[in-house]
Amino acid sequence: MLQLDQIYKVFYEGTPDEKIALNQLYLHMKPGDFVTVIGSNGAGKSTLMNIISGNIFPDYGTVKINGDDMTSMSEHKRARKIGRVFQNPLAGTAPTMTIEENLALAYNRTKPRSLQFGVTKKRREFFREQLEILHLGLENRLQAKVGLLSGGERQALSLLMATFTKPDILLLDEHTAALDPARADLITKLTKEIVEKFQLTTLMVTHNMQQALDLGNRLIMMDKGQIIFQANETEKPDLTVEKLLAEFQRIRGEALLSDRSLLA
Amino acid sequence: MFTALFGSVEVGVIYAIMALGVYLSFRILDFPDLTVDGSFVTGGATAAVLIISGVNPFLATIAALLAGFLAGCVTGILHTKGKINPLLSGILMMIALYSINLRIMDKPNVPLLAEETVITKITSWWQGLGFDNVIQSLFTSIGLSDYIPSTWGILIVMLIVAFAIKKMVDLFLKTEVGLSLRAVGDNDGMVRSFSANTDWLKVLGLGISNALVAFSGALVAQYNGFSDVGMGIGMIIIGLASVIIGEAVIGNASIVRATLAVLIGAILYRLIVTLALRADFLETGDMKLITAIIVIFALVVPKLIDKQKAGARKKKRAAQLDSANPNGGDQVAAARSDL
Numbered sequence: 001m002l003q004l005d006q007i008y009k010v011f012y013e014g015t016p017d018e019k020i021a022l023n024q025l026y027l028h029m030k031p032g033d034f035v036t037v038i039g040s041n042g043a044g045k046s047t048l049m050n051i052i053s054g055n056i057f058p059d060y061g062t063v064k065i066n067g068d069d070m071t072s073m074s075e076h077k078r079a080r081k082i083g084r085v086f087q088n089p090l091a092g093t094a095p096t097m098t099i100e101e102n103l104a105l106a107y108n109r110t111k112p113r114s115l116q117f118g119v120t121k122k123r124r125e126f127f128r129e130q131l132e133i134l135h136l137g138l139e140n141r142l143q144a145k146v147g148l149l150s151g152g153e154r155q156a157l158s159l160l161m162a163t164f165t166k167p168d169i170l171l172l173d174e175h176t177a178a179l180d181p182a183r184a185d186l187i188t189k190l191t192k193e194i195v196e197k198f199q200l201t202t203l204m205v206t207h208n209m210q211q212a213l214d215l216g217n218r219l220i221m222m223d224k225g226q227i228i229f230q231a232n233e234t235e236k237p238d239l240t241v242e243k244l245l246a247e248f249q250r251i252r253g254e255a256l257l258s259d260r261s262l263l264a
Numbered sequence: 265m266f267t268a269l270f271g272s273v274e275v276g277v278i279y280a281i282m283a284l285g286v287y288l289s290f291r292i293l294d295f296p297d298l299t300v301d302g303s304f305v306t307g308g309a310t311a312a313v314l315i316i317s318g319v320n321p322f323l324a325t326i327a328a329l330l331a332g333f334l335a336g337c338v339t340g341i342l343h344t345k346g347k348i349n350p351l352l353s354g355i356l357m358m359i360a361l362y363s364i365n366l367r368i369m370d371k372p373n374v375p376l377l378a379e380e381t382v383i384t385k386i387t388s389w390w391q392g393l394g395f396d397n398v399i400q401s402l403f404t405s406i407g408l409s410d411y412i413p414s415t416w417g418i419l420i421v422m423l424i425v426a427f428a429i430k431k432m433v434d435l436f437l438k439t440e441v442g443l444s445l446r447a448v449g450d451n452d453g454m455v456r457s458f459s460a461n462t463d464w465l466k467v468l469g470l471g472i473s474n475a476l477v478a479f480s481g482a483l484v485a486q487y488n489g490f491s492d493v494g495m496g497i498g499m500i501i502i503g504l505a506s507v508i509i510g511e512a513v514i515g516n517a518s519i520v521r522a523t524l525a526v527l528i529g530a531i532l533y534r535l536i537v538t539l540a541l542r543a544d545f546l547e548t549g550d551m552k553l554i555t556a557i558i559v560i561f562a563l564v565v566p567k568l569i570d571k572q573k574a575g576a577r578k579k580k581r582a583a584q585l586d587s588a589n590p591n592g593g594d595q596v597a598a599a600r601s602d603l
Contacts, residue, residue, distance in 0.1 A: 053457070075456050075457070076456045076459050076460055076461050076462070077459070078459075079456065079457050079458060079459035080459045082457075083457075084457045086453075090451075091451065091453060091454060092454055092457075093451070093454065094446065094447040094450035094451045094454060094455075095450060095451070096446070096450050097443070097446060097447060097450065101443055101446075102447075104440070104443055105443050105444055105447055105455070105458055105460075106458050108440050108444070108458065108459070108460070109458045109459045110459070113439075113440035113441045113444055113460060114439070114440055114441070115436075115439045115440070115441060116439060116440055117438050117439055117440075118438060118439060118440045118442070118443040119438070161458075162457075
């Protein structure tokens with residue numbers, strides 16, 4: 001499904017600030033895989049997401065989706081196959097537009113846009129059905145401007161918008177990190193339901209180790225631009241936070257220093 | 265007095281089409297596009313030159329619209345493909361258009377007084393219909409015969425044109441392309457993640473915006489009876505003034521309402537300027553200064569009113585807490601310290 005080979009990316013090359021963000025990274029995902037990614041700040045998780053989405057391009061290596069080489073394809077073309085939810089709840093929706101208009105915009109992800117009306121009677125019915133999945137009552141507020149929703153509601157809407165058109169790959173970039181614990185739990189629960197419902201191939205970055213263990217069938221740990229630890233479908237159920245921390249210490253010979261991961 | 269106000273409403277409706285263009289770039293795309301100062305003249309120049317060379321004035325006006333579309337697209341390409349900052353790409357295009365407009369006209373001023381224009385055609389067509397007599401007899405019967413304008417045709421036809429364009433803009437902004445255009449001004453990273461090409465959307469949006477501006481320029485040139493290379497100076501501010509005044513009076517809760525606000529704002533702006541110019545100490549040359557002052561007022565006054573209202577609410581709250589808790593407490597102190 002998703003195939004990353006020998007991905008290499010350097011920032012600020014040739015200056016004293018030179019930083020190798022990703023170093024010869026391999027990652028292969030089968031259809032239906034749900035991989036959670038953990039690692040301290042600066043490990044290269046966000047760079048990895050941006051390279052898959054086409055926001056930045058690798059210096060070396062290939063990105064393939066469904067066997068098609070997408071390495072140098074622009075972000076908006078690639079988006080036909082990729083759904084993405086950002087960390088910032090404000091980033092995934094257009095605040096001055098209504099809920100149904102936002103959904104209409106997302107509905108067009110897989111096809112070219114025309115001069116038809118974006119919201120039709122038939123589509124409104126469809127949007128209402130989809131919004132019911134969230135159990136937030138948003139299906140009764142189709143004409144409300146998204147800017148009036150709370151952060152949690154907006155993030156739930158972003159999640160739905162990224163997924164209801166069934167993308168080949170779903171990217172979740174710390175999408176619960178900016179929410180309070182109760183809202184974060186809600187979004188985590190919804191993520192689980194939606195990914196199962198649509199059987200999406202998902203890559204999720206998180207700083208919350210417990211969340212990384214609760215969700216998905218595979219787990220990878222990144223550090224300094226490389227995957228330093230992997231757990232597959234059979235190994236992952238046995239993992240605990242303590243085991244992960246110990247694993248990191250064993251591999252790197254240092255304690256995992258991330259305030260957020262310690263709090264988790 | 266009435267004749268002056270009537271004239272300003274007439275002109276206001278024609279400028280309203282320009283203001284709709286400015287609304288598209290300034291509010292929908294969130295792109296302060298200074299190309300407007302140049303593309304307005306491009307419209308007037310294109311129409312004037314074509315009319316003089318014998319082209320049907322309606323076709324000439326459509327050609328002006330296309331010329332404006334092209335100018336807007338170039339600004340869009342400078343910004344998206346050339347990665348030039350929005351303000352600067354507009355300024356560059358405005359300066360470039362000054363020379364281009366001179367080239368189109370071949371001289372700084374092209375008179376149209378002896379030509380057949382859209383305005384003269386509408387007037388003669390309308391007079392053929394005979395409605396003016398009806399309206400005139402109405403006015404005479406209520407004793408206002410001194411104030412009768414020569415014809416109502418231009419005002420009514422231009423109102424219809426302006427409302428038709430407003431309606432088309434409303435409908436366009438609800439289409440799939442229109443929705444993504446609106447989202448570009450709101451959150452363009454999100455639009456890319458839903459597979460829309462934000463670069464071309466911006467180019468398209470600026471093209472449509474400047475097409476409307478040039479269309480309005482072509483009509484203004486025909487209305488005034490000449491096209492002048494300097495007639496676009498400060499046009500962007502007139503457009504902004506219309507948008508801002510309209511929003512202050514009508515609001516912008518929905519697209520339909522916001523575009524209506526722009527139309528009404530453009531007419532109000534003309535009325536305010538006409539009334540201001542009647543003061544003895546002001547001259548025609550002060551018009552740009554008056555425009556600037558109107559815009560500043562329209563921007564500052566609503567905020568002052570909001571602040572005053574918020575202050576009044578706080579005072580009321582403090583008074584309530586005072587009476588509920590006569591000895592005073594932490595809350596009251598906090599509420600008071602906010603005052």
